[in-house]
Amino acid sequence: MLSYFPDPYENELLYSTIARYHYYSGNLSNAHTLKDLFNISTVKPSIFIPIGIKTLADKIRNKKYTVDYLLQNHTIYPLFSPFLNQKTRNHIINGVDSGKGRLNSLRIMRNYDNLKYCPLCAKEDYNKHTEAYFRREHQIPNLNICCHHNCKLKTYPISRLNVSPDSFIRFNYSLVEKEINDNRAYTDPINEKLDKVLVNSAYHLLTSNFQNAENSLRQRYLYFLRSKNYMFSRNKINELKLMTDFKNFYTEESLSYWNLNFDEKHKYNWIRRFLQRPDGSQDPIKNILLIYFLCGDLYYFFSININDELNFPFGEGPWPCLNPIAEHYGQNVITNFELVKNRSIMGYFKCSCGFTYKINIFDKSRFTNLTGSNIVEFGYEWEEKLKGLILKGYGITRLAMEMKCSDKTILRCSEKIGLRDRINSDKKYSHYIFNKNINQDQKMVNYKKRILNYIEKYPQATRSQIRRNLHSTISWLRLNDPNWLEDHLPSNKSPNFTYNNEQYWHEKDDKLYSKVLETYNLIKNQPMRLTKGRIFSKSGIKVNNFIKLPKTKAIFDSIVETIPQFVTRLVDFQCRKCFEEYGEINITKVRAGCNYYMRTNLQKLINERMDYNIRILVRSTNSG
Template sequence: MLPFFTNPYPDELLYSAIARYHFYSGNLDCKDTLEELFGSRSVIPSVEIGSYFSVLAEQLGPQYSVESLLANHTIYPYYVFFLSKGRQREILQDVLEDGKALYTRLGIVAGSICRKDSLYYCAECAKADTEQYGEPYVHREHQLQGINYCSHHEIPLRKYPIQSDSRIEYIRFELNHMNLTDIYDADPYKNIAATIAKQAYQLLQLPLHELSREVVSSKCRRLLRERNLITASNRVRQKELYQAVQSHFPTGFLQQYESKLTETDEYNWLKVLTRNAKRHVHPLRHLFLLHFLQQDINGFKNLATDQGAFGTGPFPCLNKAASHYKQFIIQDVDVTRDFKTKNLIGTFTCSCGFIYARKQTTDIFKIGRVKAFGEVWHQKLNELSNEKLSIRAMARELGVDSKTIKRYLIGNVEMKQQENSDPGLKILQYKQEILDAIKQFSFLSRTEIREKFKKQYIYLYRHDKAWLHENLPTTKQKHKPTTSVDWSKRDQQYVQRIKVLYQQLLQEEKPVRITILRIGKRLGILANLERHLDKLPKTKQFLNEITETTQEFQLRRCYIVIDALIQNNEPVIMWQVQRIAAIKIHHFHEIKPQLKRYIEMKQEVGNDERTTS
């Protein structure tokens, strides 16, 4: 345990506290400081988070723990709330050890935007720190990617001039290297950028692991549902969401923060964020979505998670004639969308036969419309009618208006169906009506009889389908004249058309996989390619040559990226190729050897060309 340590100031980066310790301890070599704190001279200082926290916490004493250091003196909370629970546990293990996989798990490597190549400070914060503590220090909220304003003073952050490029040196802020003037350039995005900075600061103040990606995603879905951006089938309305987000932010804002949206891109950050994909989305972009949803972090954390349009059930039966009235016994809800208003409608069906519907926003005990009253309700109506109660009294008892009672008492369709409750009699009646119709209208086809006698046809179809099919007139087949096809000529035509389309597909800006389905749809010949390909030998051979498997398409996308990098004289870095080509990591490992051979071949060709010239 160390004899002393310069305790971190509020929201100070651990990196900054160690830099101050190195200064006040009098160590001349940073490696001596590393050995004192981490028990190793080979640790590489990290500004954002760090590693070997278990050793460091033991050296600093019992007042420090790994969790407290992570939560209060690193930028870890900026990322952690948008990671899955499993990923959070993995990261805790990383920081206890060497932290080699830490930044990959956080998504800082692959998903970084607006990266900062130095330390940043707020001039007003530096003045206040000097007045209160006698020296300025590195605030962690000023080092967050994408955050360009101070959350407290709403002024732009300034870059601290670092004099050394050593990897093992700790930089301590000094006033004589800081610009503390109050002159700043005009910024059209100041208001929204300062608001985002405040939200980022609130993230840093949350208790560690209070949120996770699963919880955040569910809360966002609830907010999207309230804005009618979730369909009845529980999918996000991506087109409407894209348009709403685009109109919410000022023109050029998202582009400046490396978050420009392209609607046709299936992997733009908005689609990835609102789908349950495993791809990492930068915290800044989560804050952009929350800004669109008009949520601040403190209010968002207390928001309930999404329970679906009508909740998870069970739901109450609202049949006043039933003994279980208002009891929660309906297990499921059928969600549809109103054709005119586009509002979500829930239909609730009880075992007593009572079926009602209501809108998503109405009270759970309020009926929007009764679709069926059911046997229990009709039986209760008959009992009340026999008791000679008034129409109004029966209406109050059954929870409907007087007109409904009158309609059902004077021979409503449902009442008539009850009176004729013997299904056998109804089947006999409908069969006779169908036979009479066939005899009377002998010229009608089976389809025409079905259209003319819908009620009888549907009832018999449900209860005696065999009799119906046996007695209806047989369908007359219409014989179409056959025409001979010159398949050889058609084969030649198809090959020429496919060759032209193939070149067009290869030239498309966004690569598409070349398949028989895509070619057939584009040329309007899919039916022949699916059913008669054996009659088109040249077409079949050419398709076999040009169509791609999934892996071949992945390779072609990577080849395009590699060619572009080599043409621009840029280094070919594998992870960069994988990200630009949008290949999943496990698929990328499978094609990596072929990519390496392709890169070697391209480099050899380039060397030969240079030698020849």
């Protein structure tokens, strides 16, 4: 139990508190302080999350300072924890508890050796506590603006690179007192929006205990991506549209300033890798930018229960019927709905009058502002009234007023019920059945008819040509009736020659043999291992099966090297090169040339081969 340990100030970095303890305890050696606090004297103190916090918490008399309290209030762990998967989170907790863990799991925390401070915060702290300290919100990697005063952070003059690894750097106010007056506000009109988002959001993460237990980070991102229409069907992301909008939202200049710009065409840019595996991305800055872009609010992003939103997106029923000509219009008479997940997630509501409409779960305002695209089917009651009004001789304008829809909707529906010829109108409209949920059997008939008509019109068309011109039709029939499709498509056309032709394989074998032999002669005297992959790369050929290529297989078997064979040739090469340049075999230079393999179990082989080359050289010198 420690007889004394200073109380950490508000948002003080735990490393700073330990440094103050070292100063006030009077310990002359850093190892003594480490032994006092962590029962170990051979550990490098970490700025971000000191290892062995549990041991420290057990030794402090004030039981308020538990492991969880110190982690949440005096380290920057809360900034990272919402974006870590459970395995990494447990690894860190176990590490700080046992004192034997490694914090290299957080790649962004590595090699961080400079402490930062805000001049105005330091002055306020000194006036209030008669000493300054390092605040944790100022140590966030890549952020250099104070979230309290909007001034640029300064680097403390003493770096960890200039002191011993086990040293503690205490904030000495006298060292920076001259720079305290330089407190100009940070202004950058180009990056102001992005700076404000990052700094304020990072501080909000630090001071709020966000938990991500209910849903994984990936589930949350997919939910909000779908809400912004960045999803195709089957959970595929429209990456190009997302990246374009993301750049327009933050501007390329701001992203370049933070080293976060990217090329949309590059296959492995950071945003593509991020979307593929968000649970594995530990950089809070990238997470903050994407969350703010998709959601605009960190608290809402982490507090929303995705399962409830997906299972009960429209709250508890009943829900209103929106049939404009029904007596029960606007009344809550619909007791259930069907949830359909495709490119977007839609709720289908069907009333007893037959009127059916759909609402996107991310656009619930449509309950009071229904548009034509939301109507799936008007229903029998609506159609019966339309039929009666048409038979009474109503004109199209009056029909549209009575039925509370557009002229074109009247024309389409009148065609559906077979009364189009009773309406005198030359207006153009699209000829399709209003109910888009067409019967599957009818869809099957239509698609088969489309295939047969195309084959009748183009009798010489091949399977590939039909597939290119009727891609969606072919794909749908392949899933729903593959046997019919196979029976009615043209048969596969055979190529002009057969791959079983002996003459063809004999010529190909000779050609490949010549290329491999030519490549071998070019690289056999170079210090590189002869492998199939290297020969393929250098010669520009690729062979997966050597069954019908006996000569090519034979030359590959004779020239491809095992690792010991290559090491033997490499030692010979280095010895020969050393003798040509210096007139002698320098063992140090030969070993340097074989450095990679000196660290393996081939070291004995290398030494024996060097001795062999030296004996050969001595023998040739004596005989000469």
